[in-house]
Amino acid sequence: MSGESMREVDNSNLPNRWPSRIFVLVQGVLLLLLIFTHFDFGWRARQLLWIGTTFEWLGIIGILVSASFLRSALTAMPIPKKGGKMTSHGLYRYVRHPMYSSVLLFSLGIALYYGTLYKYILVGLLCLLLYLKSSYEEKLLADTYPDYANYAKNTPRFIPNFKRNNSL
Helix, strand or coil, X not given: CCHHHCCECCCCCCCCCHHHHHHHHHHHHHHHHHHHCCCCCCXXXXXXXXXXXXXXXHHHHHHHHHHHHHHHHCCCCCCCCCCXXXXXXXXXXXXXXXXXXXXXXXXXHHHHHHCEHHHHHHHHHHHHHHHHHHHHHHHHHHHHCCCHHHHHHHCCCCCCCCCCCCCC
């Protein structure tokens, strides 16, 4: 499924959009809370300013690079976009959801930077949400693209495994 062998999406029988909207809404709220609210419940880990900042920037770069590979198929919704094409090159060669991985890396960077329990709880909730969102999305992708099941079997969800052969 390289860029040359991508197939158009047939969205004639897509599911109800409400679950997708809820996933996107909760994800947005969690990210806004993570970025703009600061509470200290008395528990603080050591602030890892440089590591946190590095993770934040790597996350931002990962989001931008992932988006560049999706091009017109880019959407916050976990429903395949009409006319979209499956991507399995670039960062998608190493993980099935590099955008989600990058959001988690960015979020972890914020938590490491501030070192508060509140931030770590938000990252944990975001991690759970993105796992559930990606599971929902993968069912739809498997229904849309015949080759997705093989891609999913051979490519990790969020954390790349550079030791294995990623030659899809």
